[in-house]
Amino acid sequence: MRAGSTHSDVAVVGGGIIGLVTAWRAAQRGLSTTVIDPEPGGGAARVAAGMLAAVTELHYGEEALLALNLASSARYPDFVAELEKASGQETGYRPCGTLAVALDADDRAHLRELHALQQRCGLESQWLTGRECRRLEPMLAPSVRGGLRIDADHQTDPRRLATALLLACERAGVVFRRAAAAELTVERGRAAGVRLDDGTRAEAGQTVLAAGSWTSRLAGVPEGLLPPVRPVKGQVLRLRMPRRDGTYGPFLSRTVRAVVRGGSVYLVPRANGELVIGATSEELGWDTTVTAGGVYELLRDAHELAPGVTELPLTETSAGLRPATPDNAPVIGPTALPDLRLAAGHYRNGVLLTPVTGDAMGELLATGELPEVARAFTPERFGGDEAALPSAQVPYGSEQSKHGEPQERSA
Amino acid sequence: MRAGSTHSDVAVVGGGIIGLVTAWRAAQRGLSTTVIDPEPGGGAARVAAGMLAAVTELHYGEEALLALNLASSARYPDFVAELEKASGQETGYRPCGTLAVALDADDRAHLRELHALQQRCGLESQWLTGRECRRLEPMLAPSVRGGLRIDADHQTDPRRLATALLLACERAGVVFRRAAAAELTVERGRAAGVRLDDGTRAEAGQTVLAAGSWTSRLAGVPEGLLPPVRPVKGQVLRLRMPRRDGTYGPFLSRTVRAVVRGGSVYLVPRANGELVIGATSEELGWDTTVTAGGVYELLRDAHELAPGVTELPLTETSAGLRPATPDNAPVIGPTALPDLRLAAGHYRNGVLLTPVTGDAMGELLATGELPEVARAFTPERFGGDEAALPSAQVPYGSEQSKHGEPQERSA
Numbered sequence: 110m111r112a113g114s115t116h117s118d119v120a121v122v123g124g125g126i127i128g129l130v131t132a133w134r135a136a137q138r139g140l141s142t143t144v145i146d147p148e149p150g151g152g153a154a155r156v157a158a159g160m161l162a163a164v165t166e167l168h169y170g171e172e173a174l175l176a177l178n179l180a181s182s183a184r185y186p187d188f189v190a191e192l193e194k195a196s197g198q199e200t201g202y203r204p205c206g207t208l209a210v211a212l213d214a215d216d217r218a219h220l221r222e223l224h225a226l227q228q229r230c231g232l233e234s235q236w237l238t239g240r241e242c243r244r245l246e247p248m249l250a251p252s253v254r255g256g257l258r259i260d261a262d263h264q265t266d267p268r269r270l271a272t273a274l275l276l277a278c279e280r281a282g283v284v285f286r287r288a289a290a291a292e293l294t295v296e297r298g299r300a301a302g303v304r305l306d307d308g309t310r311a312e313a314g315q316t317v318l319a320a321g322s323w324t325s326r327l328a329g330v331p332e333g334l335l336p337p338v339r340p341v342k343g344q345v346l347r348l349r350m351p352r353r354d355g356t357y358g359p360f361l362s363r364t365v366r367a368v369v370r371g372g373s374v375y376l377v378p379r380a381n382g383e384l385v386i387g388a389t390s391e392e393l394g395w396d397t398t399v400t401a402g403g404v405y406e407l408l409r410d411a412h413e414l415a416p417g418v419t420e421l422p423l424t425e426t427s428a429g430l431r432p433a434t435p436d437n438a439p440v441i442g443p444t445a446l447p448d449l450r451l452a453a454g455h456y457r458n459g460v461l462l463t464p465v466t467g468d469a470m471g472e473l474l475a476t477g478e479l480p481e482v483a484r485a486f487t488p489e490r491f492g493g494d495e496a497a498l499p500s501a502q503v504p505y506g507s508e509q510s511k512h513g514e515p516q517e518r519s520a
Numbered sequence: 521m522r523a524g525s526t527h528s529d530v531a532v533v534g535g536g537i538i539g540l541v542t543a544w545r546a547a548q549r550g551l552s553t554t555v556i557d558p559e560p561g562g563g564a565a566r567v568a569a570g571m572l573a574a575v576t577e578l579h580y581g582e583e584a585l586l587a588l589n590l591a592s593s594a595r596y597p598d599f600v601a602e603l604e605k606a607s608g609q610e611t612g613y614r615p616c617g618t619l620a621v622a623l624d625a626d627d628r629a630h631l632r633e634l635h636a637l638q639q640r641c642g643l644e645s646q647w648l649t650g651r652e653c654r655r656l657e658p659m660l661a662p663s664v665r666g667g668l669r670i671d672a673d674h675q676t677d678p679r680r681l682a683t684a685l686l687l688a689c690e691r692a693g694v695v696f697r698r699a700a701a702a703e704l705t706v707e708r709g710r711a712a713g714v715r716l717d718d719g720t721r722a723e724a725g726q727t728v729l730a731a732g733s734w735t736s737r738l739a740g741v742p743e744g745l746l747p748p749v750r751p752v753k754g755q756v757l758r759l760r761m762p763r764r765d766g767t768y769g770p771f772l773s774r775t776v777r778a779v780v781r782g783g784s785v786y787l788v789p790r791a792n793g794e795l796v797i798g799a800t801s802e803e804l805g806w807d808t809t810v811t812a813g814g815v816y817e818l819l820r821d822a823h824e825l826a827p828g829v830t831e832l833p834l835t836e837t838s839a840g841l842r843p844a845t846p847d848n849a850p851v852i853g854p855t856a857l858p859d860l861r862l863a864a865g866h867y868r869n870g871v872l873l874t875p876v877t878g879d880a881m882g883e884l885l886a887t888g889e890l891p892e893v894a895r896a897f898t899p900e901r902f903g904g905d906e907a908a909l910p911s912a913q914v915p916y917g918s919e920q921s922k923h924g925e926p927q928e929r930s931a
Contacts, residue, residue, distance in 0.1 A: 348812055401759055401819055402830025408816035419813025426834065 113309035115284065117141040119474055120302045120313030122290045122327065123320035124149025126267065127452050129274035130463050131317055133195075134471025136281035143284045143311050145303060150275040152321055153459060154267035156345050156429030158377045158385040160364055161185060161461045162262045164232045165207050167223065173485045174438045175230060178458060180482050181465035182261065188464035189265070196276035201266025203380050207364040210242050210249065210256035212413060216368055217255050224257055234259045246361055248415045264364055264377050267460050274463075286311050290320070293329035293449070300449035303327070315474055317450045321432040322395075324453040336440055336491035338454045340395055340430035343388035344403035346411075347425035348418065350382045360384065360417070367414050374410035376418070384421060386411045390431075397428045431456050435491065441469055442479045442487035450474065451488050524720035526695065528552040530885055531713045531724030533701045533738065534731035535560025537678065538863050540685035541874050542728055544606075545882025547692035554695045554722050556714060561686040563732055564870060565678035567756050567840030569788045569796040571775055572596060572872045573673045575643045576618050578634065584896045585849045586641060589869060591893050592876035593672065599875035600676070607687035612677025614791050618775040621653050621660065621667035623824060627779055628666050635668055645670045657772055659826045675775055675788050678871050685874075697722055701731070704740035704860070711860035714738070726885055728861045732843040733806075735864040747851055747902035749865045751806055751841035754799035755814035757822075758836035759829060761793045771795065771828070778825050785821035787829070795832060797822045801842075808839045842867050846902065852880055853890045853898035861885065862899050 119135045121128045124146030135142045160166075163178035189202040211217035227234045235258040242256040243249045279285075290303040294310065302312040318324050322340035350360040361384065366375035377385040389403045404426055411418045434440060434454035439462060441452050452470050455462050469483035479487065528551075532543045535557030546553045571577075574589035600613040622628035638645045646669040653667040654660045690696075699716040704727065706712065713723040729735050733751035761771040772795065777786035788796040800814045815837055822829045845851060845865035850873060852863050863881050866873050880894035890898065 346812070398833045399835075400830065401757070401822070401832050401834045404815065404834050405819035405823060405830060408812055408819070411812070412816060419811065419816060421812050422809045423812045423815050423837065424810075426837075 113307070114312060115143055115286065115310075116302075116312040117143040117284065118314045119143070119317060120145060120311045120315075121317045121319055122146075122303055123152070123318065123324070123453075124275075124285070125152025125319065125321050125459075126154045126271050126274060126463050127321070127455060127459060127466055128317070128319035129271065129278055130467030131319055131452050131470040131474075132283045133274060133278045133281055134467040135474045136278065136283050138471055138475035140474060141282075141284075143286055143313065144278065145286045145288065145290045145305065145311050147287055147289050149285055149287070150271045152271075153429045153431060154271045156343065156427045157267040157460055158345060158375060158387040159201070159265045159267040159270070159460050160207070160262065160375060160377055161264055162207065163461060164227060164234060164259045165209055165257075165262045165366065166457065167226055167230065167232065168437075169226065171437065172230065174458075177438070177465060177482060177486065178461055181462045184464040184468070185263070185265075188467075192273050192277055195280060196273040198273040198276050199269060200273050201269040201379060201381070202263070203265065204263045205363040205378075206258070206260040207262040207366065208237075208242060208246060208256050208258055210253045210365065210367045210414070212250070212252050212254065212367055212369060214254070219368060220255065220257055233261060246363070246365055248360055248417045249365065250414060250416055252413070262364065264379075265460060266379055266381075270460065270463070290327060293327055295329065295331070295446070299447040304329075315448050315450060317452055317470065317474070319452040321453060322430040324432065324451070330449075331446060334444055334446055335451070336434055336454070336488050338432045338434055338440070339392075341433045341456070342391040342393050342396060342428055343431055344391075344399055344407065344426070344428045345388050346386040346404065346407050346423060347427075348384040348386065348421040349424050350378060350384050350421060352382060360421075361415065365414060367410075369410040369413055372406065372410065374407065374414060376411060376415060384418070386418070395430070397430060399426045399428050403428070431459075439466065439486055440488045440491075441466055441483045442473060442489075444488050524718070525723060526554055526697065526721075527713075527723040528554040528695065529725045530554070530728060531556060531722045531726075532728045532730055533557075533714055534563070534729065534735070534864075535686075535696070536563025536730065536732055536870075537565045537682050537685060537874050538732070538866060538870060538877055539728070539730035540682065540689055541878030542730055542863050542881040542885075543694045544685060544689045544692055545878040546885045547689065547694050549882055549886035551885060552693075552695075554697055554724065555689065556697045556699065556701045556716065556722050558698055558700050560696055560698070561682045563682070564840045564842060565682045567754065567838045568678040568871055569756060569786060569798040570612070570676045570678040570681070570871050571618070571673065571786060571788055572675055573618060574872060575638060575645060575670045576620055576668075576673045576777065577868065578637055578641065578643065580637065582848065583641065585869075588849070588876060588893060588897065589872055592873045595875040595879070596674070596676075599878075603684050603688055606691060607684040609684040609687050610680060611684050612680040612790060612792070613674070614676065615674045616774040616789075617669065617671040618673040618777065619648075619653060619657060619667050619669055621664045621776065621778050621825070623661070623663050623665065623778055623780060625665070630779060631666065631668055644672060657774070657776055659771055659828045660776065661825060661827055663824070673775065675790075676871060677790055677792075681871065681874065701738060704738055706740065706742070706857070710858040715740075726859050726861060728863055728881065728885070730863040732864060733841040735843065735862070741860075742857060745855055745857055745860075746862065747845055747865070747899050749843045749845055749851070750803075752844045752867070753802040753804050753807060753839055754842055755802075755810055755818065755837070755839045756799050757797040757815065757818050757834060758838075759795040759797065759832040760835050761789060761795050761832060763793060771832075772826065776825060778821075780821040780824055783817065783821065785818065785825060787822060787826060795829070797829070806841070808841060810837045810839050814839070843870075850877065850897055851899045851902075852877060852894045853884060853900075855899050
């Protein structure tokens with residue numbers, strides 16, 4: 110082994126919340142684990158609002174993803190309890206529920222459809238009149254015409270979650286290599302870790318790519334092996350709610366959201382007084398600029414939803430990149446290259462899917478078997494290009510690799 | 521003299537641009553000079569847009585202020601040349617002119633009145649149709665219905681100006697005491713410097729209060745002596761213009777401004793690519809919070825003026841306090857307390873009035889005589905309450921102190 114290089118059972122490329130939960134779960138299984146990231150604990154979670162919106166973000170044709178989202182949502186209370194104990198750090202988990210409201214007749218028709226779809230899927234939500242919405246949340250605009258009360262969709266603070274995962278990893282013995290992964294190393298037809306940009310290596314028995322939007326950009330990965338993961342920019346604002354009577358309840362007590370002019374806007378009130386307003390959705394490549402237009406639209410739409418937001422201090426503007434796959438669902442599991450695993454592409458659901466992804470990846474790394482709940486989300490569904498592999502290679506888990514041509518679907 | 525205390529000919533309380541230019545001019549006259557400020561070079565200039573808008577900001581009934589503004593505007597090129605040479609630092613002075621536009625019939629009527637008033641005052645400005653406005657500035661909205669071209673109103677970068685003044689002061693031998701002034705010291709009926717919050721003293725033959733909005737809050741000043749100076753909050757945004765063909769011209773080439781929904785909005789394009797959007801005007805005491813509503817209104821109004829601003833990166837939001845007097849004009853000159861001088865209350869015109877204020881204060885401090893140009897702006901016009909002075913005191917410059925009851929005028 111070269112000077113400065115390390116060897117471990119598992120090397121995780123990417124220290125965002127998905128990489129960290131994977132590393133934590135692997136270390137708990139007794140696997141020696143290394144995380145490679147110049148700034149672990151960063152990534153999209155530094156920007157994300159942290160809605161746990163399995164029921165609210167239900168879309169036609171995404172029933173498989175719904176099952177995964179619900180499974181992760183159900184695990185959240187236990188996951189948070191375990192993580193907070195392991196890390197000694199709060200995660201800001203707040204079981205506050207969500208209110209999705211409509212500002213005009215079109216919005217209301219759209220929400221009615223969502224309500225019907227939720228009922229067909231056996232999900233609980235309650236239709237409220239505009240007056241009932243304002244009784245729940247008095248800061249809502251008089252123009253709110255109705256809404257859906259979804260008591261199962263909660264929130265957590267992704268920054269605190271990331272910090273807690275980082276501490277839990279450290280306490281579980283995970284090693285952090287604070288450098289960028291430059292290239293996957295492939296030896297004898299198997300993934301063998303990565304070369305870092307400082308010239309050293311992180312060698313490993315199993316290598317996990319969990320680098321969010323950057324996942325499919327790592328050099329050294331055989332072409333066509335990975336599904337495309339593309340960045341979808343989101344701009345987010347942070348405001349501060351006034352403290353009254355010892356709580357922040359008087360401004361908003363639960364997540365409030367709406368579709369305004371075709372874009373989704375949500376207001377997520379934290380227990381610590383932070384009010385997060387998100388988010389734009391922009392296909393602009395790797396750009397993470399906060400623009401005048403993004404901030405303007407968020408403020409305009411939030412003002413329409415709850416006019417009182419204009420009184421609140423604006424404390425932060427930021428932009429992050431959601432890692433999106435062609436079908437909006439994550440890729441979790443083995444790849445056609447032996448010893449290379451994937452946990453990426455969580456798009457809008459990274460915070461929600463952290464518990465189930467950690468459990469699935471821990472199981473896969475420890476036993477070689479992916480749990481049933483995650484099997485619909487292996488990279489295989491996009492077709493991993495075996496032809497791209499060196500002829501000497503035997504695809505890992507060949508029963509999972511009977512795929513045809515790569516399917517290119519646009520979202 | 522106590523340990524840590526200093527004595528100088530002149531002590532200037534406040535290291536904003538007005539305090540700094542006063543200190544620089546005093547030092548140039550051979551007076552030993554001390555500036556007292558925890559953060560010299562800060563103050564309202566850190567936020568201000570830096571418009572030099574003598575002609576554009578003409579108001580009915582402010583003809584005296586117009587004369588002072590024009591005098592300072594005329595001195596700007598020489599002032600900048602001298603300051604840049606003395607400091608070795610650029611000031612961002614940009615003789616680019618201003619275009620004031622109207623977005624509806626009311627705005628146009630308002631601008632027509634301003635045009636007539638300007639003509640009566642012998643000022644140059646040119647009426648343009650909406651099409652002519654867009655020919656000058658192609659980024660303007662199609663809804664622009666006309667405007668006034670004012671080629672004499674330029675801009676400078678107040679942050680660079682403050683830095684240049686700081687360097688010029690240091691090079692001229694000005695001493696900086698980086699602490700807050702706690703109390704004016706009055707000895708034998710005369711101002712004798714200030715006590716600092718670290719317990720030391722800055723003793724001086726002449727004491728200048730140049731602390732912007734804080735000027736009338738200094739302890740130890742006889743009650744009723746100073747005119748009221750109140751803070752008027754302004755929120756300001758900074759955007760970044762794209763660089764094309766080696767210049768930033770393609771976005772905006774001059775200051776563009778309008779009155780939108782009763783509030784003034786202006787876009788000030790710097791030579792270095794910064795685009796400053798200002799400003800709210802809020803009477804909220806000492807609050808300097810950046811609010812969601814302030815940012816929203818500026819972006820909304822700027823977007824109405826030049827829709828393309830939404831594409832630009834938003835790099836900074838900030839809020840500052842304009843020091844306003846009851847008649848919107850500065851207070852420059854002696855007070856009824858011997859050896860106490862004032863240079864404050866410059867409200868919207870601090871950057872513009874920096875050259876003439878420096879010249880007037882330098883002359884006053886060196887010779888005891890205020891130049892003709894500044895004589896209409898002594899504190900005397902508000903009535904300095906001599907009755908508040910200890911009976912032993914002989915008012916300084918008694919010919920300037922024949923005043924009656926304090927006049928309380930609200931702006």
